[in-house]
Amino acid sequence: xxxxxxxxxxxxxxxxxxxxxxxxxxxxxxxxxxxxxxxxxxxxxxxxxxxxxxxxxxxxxxxxxxxxxxxxxxxxxxxxxxxxxxxxxxxxxxxxxxxxxxxxxxxxxxxxxxxxxxxxxxxxxxxxxxxxxxxxxxxxxxxxxxxxxxxxxxxxxxxxxxxxxxxxxxxxxxxxxxxxxxxxxxxxxxxxxxxxxxxxxxxxxxxxxxxxxxxxxxxxxxxxxxxxxxxxxxxxxxxxxxxxxxxxxxxxxxxxxxxxxxxxxxxxxxxxxxxxxxxxxxxxxxxxxxxxxxxxxxxxxxxxxxxxxxxxxxxxxxxxxxxxxxxxxxxxxxxxxxxxx
Amino acid sequence: xxxxxxxxxxxxxxxxxxxxxxxxxxxxxxxxxxxxxxxxxxxxxxxxxxxxxxxxxxxxxxxxxxxxxxxxxxxxxxxxxxxxxxxxxxxxxxxxxxxxxxxxxxxxxxxxxxxxxxxxxxxxxxxxxxxxxxxxxxxxxxxxxxxxxxxxxxxxxxxxxxxxxxxxxxxxxxxxxxxxxxxxxxxxxxxxxxxxxxxxxxxxxxxxxxxxxxxxxxxxxxxxxxxxxxxxxxxxxxxxxxxxxxxxxxxxxxxxxxxxxxxxxxxxxxxxxxxxxxxxxxxxxxxxxxxxxxxxxxxxxxxxxxxxxxxxxxxxxxxxxxx
Numbered sequence: 081x082x083x084x085x086x087x088x089x090x091x092x093x094x095x096x097x098x099x100x101x102x103x104x105x106x107x108x109x110x111x112x113x114x115x116x117x118x119x120x121x122x123x124x125x126x127x128x129x130x131x132x133x134x135x136x137x138x139x140x141x142x143x144x145x146x147x148x149x150x151x152x153x154x155x156x157x158x159x160x161x162x163x164x165x166x167x168x169x170x171x172x173x174x175x176x177x178x179x180x181x182x183x184x185x186x187x188x189x190x191x192x193x194x195x196x197x198x199x200x201x202x203x204x205x206x207x208x209x210x211x212x213x214x215x216x217x218x219x220x221x222x223x224x225x226x227x228x229x230x231x232x233x234x235x236x237x238x239x240x241x242x243x244x245x246x247x248x249x250x251x252x253x254x255x256x257x258x259x260x261x262x263x264x265x266x267x268x269x270x271x272x273x274x275x276x277x278x279x280x281x282x283x284x285x286x287x288x289x290x291x292x293x294x295x296x297x298x299x300x301x302x303x304x305x306x307x308x309x310x311x312x313x314x315x316x317x318x319x320x321x322x323x324x325x326x327x328x329x330x331x332x333x334x335x336x337x338x339x340x341x342x343x344x345x346x347x348x349x350x351x352x353x354x355x356x357x358x359x360x361x362x363x364x365x366x367x368x369x370x371x372x373x374x375x376x377x378x379x380x381x382x383x384x385x386x387x388x389x390x391x392x393x394x395x396x397x398x399x400x401x402x403x404x405x406x407x408x409x410x411x412x413x414x415x416x417x418x419x420x421x
Numbered sequence: 422x423x424x425x426x427x428x429x430x431x432x433x434x435x436x437x438x439x440x441x442x443x444x445x446x447x448x449x450x451x452x453x454x455x456x457x458x459x460x461x462x463x464x465x466x467x468x469x470x471x472x473x474x475x476x477x478x479x480x481x482x483x484x485x486x487x488x489x490x491x492x493x494x495x496x497x498x499x500x501x502x503x504x505x506x507x508x509x510x511x512x513x514x515x516x517x518x519x520x521x522x523x524x525x526x527x528x529x530x531x532x533x534x535x536x537x538x539x540x541x542x543x544x545x546x547x548x549x550x551x552x553x554x555x556x557x558x559x560x561x562x563x564x565x566x567x568x569x570x571x572x573x574x575x576x577x578x579x580x581x582x583x584x585x586x587x588x589x590x591x592x593x594x595x596x597x598x599x600x601x602x603x604x605x606x607x608x609x610x611x612x613x614x615x616x617x618x619x620x621x622x623x624x625x626x627x628x629x630x631x632x633x634x635x636x637x638x639x640x641x642x643x644x645x646x647x648x649x650x651x652x653x654x655x656x657x658x659x660x661x662x663x664x665x666x667x668x669x670x671x672x673x674x675x676x677x678x679x680x681x682x683x684x685x686x687x688x689x690x691x692x693x694x695x696x697x698x699x700x701x702x703x704x705x706x707x708x709x710x711x712x713x714x715x716x717x718x719x720x721x722x723x724x725x726x727x728x729x730x731x732x733x734x735x736x737x738x739x740x741x742x743x744x
Contacts, residue, residue, distance in 0.1 A: 133606035240694050270463035270633070272691035272710075275677040279687050297607065300636075304679030304688070324684070341611035343636030345680055347659040352619060355611045359576050 083121030084291055085145060085178065085259060090118040090154035092140050096364050110364045114140040115151070116315040119390065122259065127285065127292040129306030129323065131299060131338075135363050136312040138295045142263045145293060146180045147171075176206050179257035183264040185248035189236040195222075195247050196232030202254040221250040225280060242273035249280065253288075261293040266301070278305060299342045303327050311335045314363060314371040317390055321397025331399040334372045370402065378403045424451035424490075425627050426475065426512075426595055431487040433470050433479065433651075442698045444470045446651040447487070449725070452595065452644075457621055457628045459642035459659070461635060465695050467651035468631045469599050475629075476508050476597065510540040513588030517600040519580035523572040529583050530568030533590055540591035555586040560616060578609035585616065595627045596620075602637065614641050635678060639663055644731075647671045650696050650706035653725055657732030667734035667742050669713045705737065713738040 096110030114137045122128050122145075130138045143149040144156055147163050155162045158174055166174050182188045189198060199218045203209055209217050222231050225246040236244060245265060252260055262281070266274040282305065285292055294306055302309050302323060309326050311319045311334065319332040330336045337356035358375040361367050367374050373383040383402055393404040433445035445467040452458045460468045474485050477496065489496040491507060499507065508514070516522040524532055533552040537543055543551060549568075556564040559582040572580055581601060588596055598617065602610035618641055621628050630642060638645050639659060646656045647668065655668035666672040676689035693710045696702060705711070708718040717737050725735040728743070736742070 133608065242694060270695070271635075271674060271677050272463060273694060275679070275688035275690045276692075278679065279690060282687070299607070300678065300680040303681065304683045327681075337608060341608045343611075343614070343634065343640040345636050345639050345663065345675070345678060347639040347663050349640070352615060354615050356608050357612075359578050359609060360606065 082124075084124045084159060085122040085293075086120070086157045087141075087144065088119050088154050088157070090115050090141070090144055090151050090156065092137070092144060092149055092151050112363045113315050113366065114363070115144065116366075117154070118312075118315070118317055119154075120310055120317060120320060122291060122293055123308075124258075124291055125285075125289055126308060127294055127306045129302040129309040130293065130295045130312060131297065131302050131309055132312035133297060133338075133360060135314070135360060137315040138297075138312050139263055141312070142180070142261050142293065142295045145261050146178050147175065148180070172206070176255045177258045179252035179255060179260050181245075181248050181252050181260055181262040181265045183267055185244040186236060186241075188248060189244065189251070191236050194233055194235055195239075198247070198251060199232070199254050202251060206255045208255055217254075221254055224253065224284070225250045226276075240273075241269050242276060245269065245277050246280065249277075249284070253284065257290070259291045259293065261295070263295045264297070265294075267296065267298070281305070299338060311338065314361065314366050316371065316400060318372065318401070319397070319399045320390065321399075325397065331393075331395055331397075331404050332372075332401045333376045333378050333403070337375075370400070424453050425492060426629070427451040427488070427490040428471070428475065429488040429490070431471060431474055431489065432485070433467070433474050434484045436482050436484065440699050443701045444483075444651050444698060445474065446701060448646075448648070448651075448653050449487075450646050450653070450656060452627045452629055454594070454627055455621060455625045456644065457618065457630060457642045459638040459645045460629060460631045460648060461633065461638050461645060462648035463633060463695060465650070465698065466648040468633075468648050470651075471648070472597050472599050472629060472631050476512055476514065477504060478508075478514075506540070509536055509588070509593075510591045511594050513591070513593035513596045515581070515584050515588050515596065515598040515601045517603050519577070519584040520572060522584060523580060525572055528569050528571055529575070532583075533568075533587050536587050536590035551590070552586075555589055556583075558589065558620070559583070559586045560612070561586070577605055578612065581605060581609075581613055582616070585613075585620075589620070589624075592624075593626065595629065597629050597631075599631045600633070601630070603632070603634075610637075617641065635663075635675065647674075650702070651698060652706055653735060654707070655732070655734045655736070656725070657729070657734075661729060661732045665729070665732075665743065667728045667732060667739045668707075668736040669711045669738050669742065670707045670736075671734075672742055673712065705735075711738075713741060 092115040094112045094114055096112050098109040118141060130141060132138045144151050163174055196218050199221055200214045203214050203217055218232055219229050222229060227246050266277045284290055296302060306323045309323045310317045313334050319335045330339055340355035356375050369384040369386055370388050373379040386402060388400040388402045390398045390400040392398050429449045431445055431448045435442040435444055448471050462468045473479050475489055530552055533555060534548050537548045537551055552568060553564040556567055561567050561579060561582050575583060602613050617628060642659050645659050645662050647654045649670050654670045655662060666675055673689060673691050677691060679688055691710050696706055704719040704721055705723050708714050715737060723735040723737050725733050728734045728739045
């Protein structure tokens with residue numbers, strides 16, 4: 081299957097905070113490596129989950145995918161073409177076909193424009209339909225995300241969080257995209273409302289054949305919604321595989337820890353052992369070698385020296401762990417350490 | 422088991438420019454030594470307001486009625502002097518965002534010591550020793566150097582550990598924790614929850630844990646109280662409530678959760694949204710969104726009553742849910 085969107089060795093660095101005293105002392109400006117060699121492909125029609133804890137680079141990756149950030153190194157290719165080389169109408173076409181849905185729709189909708197006007201603007205700018213058909217198309221869009229027709233005349237502040245996220249989705253759908261990159265689209269919502277949005281996304285994917293990149297920190301959602309999952313830690317992908325397989329038998333020690341840490345909905349299975357000790361290292365000074373090695377129980381001396389590449393390592397999906405090949409030999413001991421979510 | 426803390430018919434109303442908001446509406450629960458009670462609900466369900474009402478931490482325009490009994494003593498009628506000794510003394514508190522609960526310009530050691538000065542007779546030397554002991558208890562390594570550090574030098578997880586250390590300083594009998602792990606990453610949440618649970622088991626404290634996450638309840642709590650629109654829907658042993666919820670809202674909430682086994686189906690959704698709190702429902706507050714609604718639900722407010730051993734529900738459909 082040819083990939084729709086690919087990234088190769090994507091790197092994104094941001095300057096860190098640099099005080100005046102640091103400057104005068106000649107201390108170099110710190111650099112945050114938000115992404116450090118990320119390669120993945122997004123396949124047509126799939127839902128790809130990107131999961132990780134805060135600071136792992138998942139939102140930066142999302143922004144690179146839609147062209148909101150220009151990476152420092154590496155490339156994002158859409159249907160084979162490096163998006164950095166796109167100009168004029170080709171660039172506009174890319175932005176139309178790859179849309180983003182943000183966590184906080186209130187921050188991404190113009191508060192002074194009615195919902196109908198916001199949707200109409202997108203339709204007009206991208207010349208999706210002739211001007212005369214715009215009002216009808218606005219109604220179609222609202223209907224698609226299950227909002228009443230009267231919503232068109234109202235303003236963002238008049239809606240609840242869940243309704244606003246529907247508007248955000250309608251706005252993304254207006255320009256008939258092929259891919260939607262959704263960055264934590266339901267994280268701010270209560271469970272009962274979250275379920276409505278999750279179902280809506282699934283429904284739209286099936287009916288419109290959309291490709292969905294779903295960025296989240298919620299492993300339960302990843303398991304429910306995605307076909308494949310990329311697990312990120314400190315700017316790198318540590319494991320990338322079919323969701324069900326990864327949940328059944330995660331290969332990277334970090335993925336295993338993450339799965340153990342998610343509170344299960346089944347009472348009485350409480351264990352007193354923590355899933356993983358220690359905290360996320362500072363992205364300003366990531367540990368050498370495998371970034372997870374200081375917290376990893378399976379770490380060997382070579383883990384502190386070598387950055388493990390994301391590779392198959394004798395398994396069915398790629399993992400960035402030097403010990404993964406060894407683990408295959410002792411798979412019986414590892415299988416027990418990955419409980420279900 | 423004797424209850425340390427007994428709340429009866431707690432009602433909190435906020436007077437606003439647009440009229441009264443009924444944030445908590447007739448809530449009763451109790452918690453005893455060595456027990457973890459989870460208070461769960463979605464935003465606006467009144468769980469945090471209930472928790473803050475216990476130690477009278479609500480602003481002046483909140484009208485609080487009902488009864489809060491601390492070992493039989495009426496907290497709502499307590500003198501300010503007595504209340505000051507109770508807060509942070511016998512009742513410790515942990516909040517969601519440690520950065521806004523900690524004083525940013527004081528070192529952590531001093532913030533722990535403040536609590537020891539207020540609530541214990543320890544001299545300066547003993548206070549320092551106790552502060553180090555507390556840091557060790559909550560899993561902050563290298564205590565002596567940590568005592569002189571400021572909150573901004575701590576990570577999110579470490580700040581929450583420091584908050585817990587301060588709350589534990591005076592050996593409280595009850596710890597009230599308001600979404601203590603909501604702002605934390607999942608691996609750090611796991612560490613903090615296990616720390617809290619371990620402290621309850623070791624020190625025999627009681628813990629009231631407010632959260633919106635049913636998974637946190639399932640893994641950490643002994644008993645659960647489910648809230649909706651300021652009212653209690655259901656209370657009971659966690660195992661019983663999760664296995665056989667007897668309130669339509671609890672049942673719907675559990676089925677709306679994604680997770681193992683939901684992959685091949687749609688999530689159950691609860692239509693609509695939480696009701697406004699300025700005009701309390703005459704009947705059941707959940708009736709407008711409920712799949713099991715019947716005529717009586719909109720006219721008669723269901724009363725919380727026992728439906729099974731150690732399980733109570735305020736739902737007209739409770740009997741149907743048992744099947």
